[in-house]
Amino acid sequence: MIKEWLPDIFSSVYRASEAIMEVYRGDFEVMLKEDDSPVTRADKQSNKILEDHLLTTGIKVVSEEGDKPNYELRKNAPIWLVDPLDGTKEFIKKNGEFCICIALIEDQHPTFGLIASPVKKQLLFGGVGIPTAIIDYGEQDIFSTAHQLEKVQQQTVNRVIYSRTHHTPNIDEIVDKMELRHGKINRTLKGSALKFFDLVLDDAQVYLRLWPTMEWDIAAGHAIYESLGGEIIDFTTFAPLSYNKESLYNPKFIAKPKNLTLF
Numbered sequence: 001m002i003k004e005w006l007p008d009i010f011s012s013v014y015r016a017s018e019a020i021m022e023v024y025r026g027d028f029e030v031m032l033k034e035d036d037s038p039v040t041r042a043d044k045q046s047n048k049i050l051e052d053h054l055l056t057t058g059i060k061v062v063s064e065e066g067d068k069p070n071y072e073l074r075k076n077a078p079i080w081l082v083d084p085l086d087g088t089k090e091f092i093k094k095n096g097e098f099c100i101c102i103a104l105i106e107d108q109h110p111t112f113g114l115i116a117s118p119v120k121k122q123l124l125f126g127g128v129g130i131p132t133a134i135i136d137y138g139e140q141d142i143f144s145t146a147h148q149l150e151k152v153q154q155q156t157v158n159r160v161i162y163s164r165t166h167h168t169p170n171i172d173e174i175v176d177k178m179e180l181r182h183g184k185i186n187r188t189l190k191g192s193a194l195k196f197f198d199l200v201l202d203d204a205q206v207y208l209r210l211w212p213t214m215e216w217d218i219a220a221g222h223a224i225y226e227s228l229g230g231e232i233i234d235f236t237t238f239a240p241l242s243y244n245k246e247s248l249y250n251p252k253f254i255a256k257p258k259n260l261t262l263f
Contacts, residue, residue: 002104003129006130009053010123016046016049016084017116019042020085020098023041023045028042040088043084046084047066047085050082050084051066051084054102059079061079061080062082063083064214079244080102081215081220081244084100086216090165096119096120097191098192098194101216104127104223105243112127112128113221121136124196125224127223130227131143132148132149134147134197149200152228152257154257156205157262158205159185159188159205160205160206160207160208161188161198161199161207162188162209171210178206181262188203193221196220196225200224206254210235214248214250218241222241230255231256231257232253236251
């Protein structure tokens, strides 16, 4: 079913991107939500476009900027997890490091993910039964083998990527320990789920996150990365992350190729 939905989902993403960029190119007001995180007109406009379309699939939508369905109503059902503008702080800084994230969650596991860059007009997508690829906006042959990505099978690390905004000092300590096994490791800071572009293109081999995130921040990247042989695991227990939980918070995590030994 997901394959049949993709052209229309992509179309809604392109429209949401246009709405985001229209705001981005001008002056805009920054508002604060109840948790003191920032939100703009771009977040809200993107959310309306995406949520209105995704609801036509008959699947509930859990979006950062939308009303959250009660847990009892969603816990045994598939859901769409949506971040209509991931990286709002980077959007406000106008550094281009923001994106749109959409994931399909079934049985607490992400089975499809999509990450779109409105600035670069590129779309990364993949999942169960969907070849993982990067395409330009408007590409018609979305399943062409020319766009498909190779599996991640690295056994060494030369670059680690982590948040530009939420850079905790203990990340550097962890990377220092990794260097004892892998030698010199470069460190890249980047905002939003755009970090998954780096992971799938081997521009980075490890993504560390030791600061709180929400399910809609990571689910799309999880589905995409796992489809290529990567994994995202709890940094403390090493268990895979799960989704559509009663609490939508993620634990600290690490994303890496499954066959990569870190230390």
